[in-house]
Amino acid sequence: MSLGIVLLAHDNLGRAAQAARIWAEAGCPVVVHLDRRVPTSGMLRLQADLSDLSDRVLFCRRHRCDWGGWGIVAATLEAAATLLLRWPAIGHAYLVSGACLPLRPVAELQAFLAARPGLDFIESAAVADVPWAQDGLSEERFTLRFPFSWKRQRRLFDAHVALQRRLGLRRSLPEGLEPHLGAQWWCLSGRTLRAILADPRRPEFDRYFRRVWIPDESYFQTLARRHSVTLESRSLTLARFDAQGKPHILYDDHAPALAASGCFVARKIWPGAERLYAAARAGQRLAPGPEPIEPAFAAARLRRTRGRPGLAMQGRLPRPGWEYGASPGPWTVLQGFDELWEGWEAWFTRATGAELHGRLFAPGRVEFAGGAALWRGALPASPAWRDHDPERFQGNLLWNGRGRVQAFCAAPGDLAPVMQRLAADPEARVGVISGAWALRLARSGRPAVALRAEAARLQRAEAELLAALRAPQARARARIWTLSEALAAPMAPLFAMAAETAPGARPGLAAAPRLARPEGLGRLLAALRDLGTPPYLAGDLDALCAPRDEARA
Amino acid sequence: MQPWQRYRLRLERKRWRLRALRKRRELEPVADRTAGIVPRDALVFSTFRNEMPRLAEFLAHYRDMGVGHFLMVDNGSDDGGGAYLAAQPDVSLWRTEASYKRARFGTDWLNGLARRHGHGHWCLTVDPDELFVYPFHDSRPLRALTDWLDASGLRSFPAMLLDLYPKGALGTDGAAPDPEGRWFDAGNYAISRNPVYGNLWIQGGPRARLFFSDRPERAPALNKIPLVRWHRAYAYVSSTHMLLPRGLNRTYDEWGGEKACGVLLHTKLMSGFPEKAREELERRQHFAASAEYRAYAEGLEEGREPWCAQSERYEGWRQLEELGLMSRGGWA
Structure with missing residues (x-):
């Protein structure tokens, strides 16, 4: 009962239900947030799928989750509050998505966390000190306003950013906050999570983060710094982005590499990855291969951005000067x-x-x-x-x-x-x-x-x-x-x-x-x-x- | 590109779409099972004539990767291939005796069918002698690739034609399939950009070196974009070499990186090639008065063989990637 799960789902509801079931059957209470963009019929089906677990799986009020917008944080806060209200005694809360899967038996994660009471696992790096950023927006995520959707209103988004830069408009951070960034998927202690939710200045913080760009990568990351007692700045979820800033998708053939990586939870699992789902459902440990998965991701990034020197083919025909080494060797x-x-x-x-x-x-x-x-x-x-x-x-x-x-x-x-x-x-x-x-x-x-x-x-x-x-x-x-x-x-x-x-x-x-x-x-x-x-x-x-x-x- | 050039391409696309509507009337349904297509099915579109020996392997190859439905046009076969396909539960078959050439080598027929049945589906347009191979095809179904393309915002996926040939003389039709393996040319391809449509133009391989070494500009084009998330407004311009709108042709990276791409294993030379070349030469239903087939006939008479000491034996997609013929790009 000491590990609770906050699960955000927005598509592939069948797989999301399976993920929720895996957590719940391992004894974890689960609060599911379903994107409001999913029609009610989907919601009803998901609830029916999980009806036999109604003592351990709750559904919270639904928010509309646009990529890069406040909705994802609102959803997370809503679900976390529901979790803490219903199960106030939990030791840790783990934020996962419907496309996350535990790759080791959940009991191992529970034991791992039970041995580390009060410790928060959340990747959280000071904005000024890291170069991660898509679109050249890093510190500006916090100093500009972002009322438009990047996916649906790209022109307005870009024009609004340009206008604010031109006019030199800046908003100031709430007193006492130092902006931090990190992966969306955290595992916080119940104490820290409760402190974030119950912060007397939370209305002020929420108002501010409502207009921050991609707040799901900064809200908890910033506020955890304010409330955490002991914090490990890393995510327990293996989730990597490709050269285009899209999450890498994981397939059955990644199983040995994932096992070699030793992570507790991984995303984003392809819905068709039958073997990964079957293993997770059975609580099986995957057989590790010789290589962890990180080198494969690094190689993919290099291949996509630099290519092989001297190669011209149907997927690569560099313009003059962009060859990154015009020939394969001297x-x-x-x-x-x-x-x-x-x-x-x-x-x-x-x-x-x-x-x-x-x-x-x-x-x-x-x-x-x-x-x-x-x-x-x-x-x-x-x-x-x-x-x-x-x-x-x-x-x-x-x-x-x-x-x-x-x-x-x-x-x-x-x-x-x-x-x-x-x-x-x-x-x-x-x-x-x-x-x-x-x-x-x-x-x-x-x-x-x-x-x-x-x-x-x-x-x-x-x-x-x-x-x-x-x-x-x-x-x-x-x-x-x-x-x-x-x-x-x-x-x-x-x-x-x-x-x-x-x-x-x-x-x-x-x-x-x-x-x-x-x-x-x-x-x-x-x-x-x-x-x-x-x-x-x-x-x-x-x-x-x-x-x-x-x-x- | 100037606005007037863009407008010209728009008109051209409309022209091909109208032509497809007109040419679709030449098709007579033999077995229409398109009602069985479900929304997320991947579809195969193909036109063929007397390809009976290849059809079973063709169907098996694409069923294995998870294709949901085949939409096939039989252009006057008399070898029983039509009846064979009409009996398959996942095939819809049309038949026509009309001119292949006047349907722009089948492009109009398939544009017409894709317009009616392909909208919103991932559509794979291939000939019966073309076997599509993509990165990880041995461990991931086609759906994994198309889901990844969707997630990456990509609408089209290229696969160049790679001619496979036997070791020994061509023309052993009916011989046991590849006793010595299937071979290919690893590194003799010419590549340039098409400034109008933005696609690549790739030539080379055994057909170029055997039959067109003195007239390279006539060598067959090997660039293809067979896999497209179809929209009813799209149209193939010539075979599957290029499409309109031309953004669909930008399947290569110009800034140094590699984009993911596959290969169409082309089994035309593997068996029955001399008979086919003779027949097509007589029918004169191919490009430029079948000049390509004339060159084949001449070369075959001289007994030219594609296999040489530099040939590579086909072992799988990882080999092709290592040799630089295809790439996983950013897909890990």
Whole structure:
């Protein structure tokens, strides 16, 4: 007889009746408040359902309960007063809803509370010290007036808040109250509850809280601080909110996790959760699983608000800048490297452990590592498919390659369709040897006059990439060497990019790649310069055109 | 979006709704058990032609998840599927010999039926070769999902089409069902937004890579929004790829998070595909003079097979979520 229940019900009356029955049959007196919005027929059915327990289950006067409004507090006060009037000797009163269920035998809760007489369990945190708030309203819940329903009159609600802010209207708190917030579901000692109900200043407090926003999370939480002797600021009910501020719903498959959490009461139980209801009716203990339920809720929140980095799919297509990590992990692009060295691919792969592809964005072909026709995830080496959605092609390559660093080669112009994304991606490591395209032109052996247009095109494309990589908003880690720098210290770019790709890797010099400097490079560069298309991205032209190889020629 | 664009979409929606009313007259009731629909039933809407080998699995799959009633349109089947369905206690059946193409590939018929019978219900519009899979479907009935959607204020739920295929040659109709398992492509999908209707446009998978690798823009669309809390004012625009009003198409998150979504397991390639492709090519009742089916016929003649070393074997929804094809979103 020392634990009494205040039960608020508003829908799923069949389940609410079962919950009331579970409490009552365990020996707890129950006062049920039914939302006045429920038609009388529902009320009569609920009363009929519980008629055999009329010595222990009472129904109190009904109030209309709008979400976020005073009605819920009025209902709670009404039911609590009824409970204390009829059963003045109770040690604790527990506030539950029709969708709450005891997940451990009620006797355990009764014993737990009997061992802690006078102790109040109510989550109650000073408003100023916690950042919980939906809609940016925390302290303002107490200093503004909220005469409109948030659910039914949202525009009026928002306009009224804006107006009060604009005019600087504030209401002052009743003397001696310090606003506190916390979960709605409490378990208060009979003494504290009676003191709250019998407070001589209660009309003043009620008048004030009538216009507070979501008073069910602040009325008892604030007043308990005024009257409680010993208070544990936690709720005995496991009830969590999702990222949208809606209560998480609990299903049969949560049973092991709920049992592992060890809570006495949980909400909000899905009405179809037959196993949870059956276990509670039978007073059975659920078999605990390895994990409590909190990590599952935390993971759901993270998934809903941040998502998995680098994933684009039917439920997630972030706007640029909202990716929370544009790629699933670091990846590398190497431009010009394949022109400068021979046999470097094997060395690079060995040194870094990365999967090194050829030119994935070459015009008219896709060069997956090993010449594969289909890559992971059945990504086809089809240039038409790649060009259909180049960003997704690159995104798929990285997503499918999770767990291995992906690296690929590029030539000037290749990256144009993904350039902005590449530059904005903090996971991208980009190595460019600017002007390396001249090596390929020199190898072709054709005269400079014939190559001039091609050289200009390549240089323009490369300049665009470098500009994107050097833009102030660029976040890719770019390392850029000119051709003359790379020729002067040929292993430096390879070592640097190996280290960028696999931090901590110690590439050896064994089987080091060979520099592939074609005959006639200097001649070609000088000729281009003299024709009026200076290959300025190649770096120090004087050094490159120096008569070193000319003399030998 | 400009007011005139919004108004244009409103007119378009009205047009599809009127058209649905007109096309509904082509449907002749065979077994009308719609009086047995109770207020909170989830309903399945489907149109089919000669799908007898799939119907039993189809009904079982959706009955298992707790669908209350099936509203089916038989477009001139001659394989006994109509009689089979007419005998089912939870199926209402209509029959029509009218043109599938002129009913915009069945969309008008189903819009018409949903308008009359779907209002206020959660309606699942799927083909007989589409098996809906949603997060936790192995432990929670469909009602758990729709209750959660209601509580979260969501009116529509997306599920992209995921083509399943056998290991080996296509076209083993009548062979034992999936002896080597059902396989799919995990990561070759292209995604973009449709600026007018606000839906995503998703392409890829085995059909894109086998039959459309040189004409990707022609590859079939895989984005679908099959589950909708129907209102009589709604209309599907083209198949179940998109709806009007277009707010129903905003089923994806643009600010980094993941919204909950499911998958439609597409068993079209699993069995009987070559026969079906040939038949549909002859009937010319599909989009763009059945160009899709022409491509299939060509590819099949060359003996192309979808299975490859990179294929994934279907194991369940958690695998699909891990691979990034679907998500629980905020549902825990």
